Amino acid sequence: MPKGVIVDEEAVMAGYADVRDDESETKFLMLTYQDENTKIGVSKSGADYSEVLTDLGGEEGESLRAYVYLRVVTGDEMSKRHKFVLLTWCGPSVPALKKAKMSLEKTLVKNLMRSFAVEIQASELEEMALDNIMDLVRKSGGANYGPGK
Template identity: 40%
Template sequence: MADIQKESIAEAYDDVRNDQTPTTWALLGYDDSNTIVLLGTGSEYEEFRSKFSDDDRLFGFVRLTAGDELSKRAKFVLITWIGSNISALKRAKVSTDKSTVKSILQNFALEIQISDLAELEEPNIREALKKAGGAQYGTGVRD
């Protein structure tokens, strides 16, 4: 199991979950010593998406607004990214390290593992989040 920088990651997690801050994402990855570290935070989804490549193993925690025209609320997504150039041994390590990450990033509506940048596009994540939310009771009309 990998070492993890708990304090900085917990602070970023709290910042993303805080309705009073503009932060909507936190990105975790491995440093040169295979410790899981906070790589960054931000407020623009496209900036978040731009951080992913085929050579990375990353964990993303994202805040998205979900719901229908009658009820909007923050929902959180935990994304595990394993790039296509990652070796089998490192892929397997991500699976075991995910439990360590989830000990800090505990509350989310959707957990997904992806390795294709197209799957990481915001509409695709929103659609997966919508499906995970269950029934949609909106009227289809906005006042």
């Protein structure tokens, strides 16, 4: 375990379960570094993923490090299903040492959020766009048997 960084496991697991719950409207869980970079905790959760993009696209997003767990619906006309994505955001202004530490600290997050179809690491907002994410999820799913267009 990386020294000095803890994860607020109780809050993260509650948020993770909420995103995974088919009956819940919660579509995302966003974790950020808190308490002077000593804790990874829940920053926000909700039904509108555009809130995440707003946060990451703002001035603070330039130097923000975050993990986002996202539920999306994919499939074709014959079959719709939920898929989960783990996104790692490292803003373009994050210092090199913090970027390096993040690769180790991500294991703490992945130990809690184990179930996802696609993992994306991004430092540009375009990489976090929902269209980009859905393309990667579709590609990871294999064959698509819908009638096509």
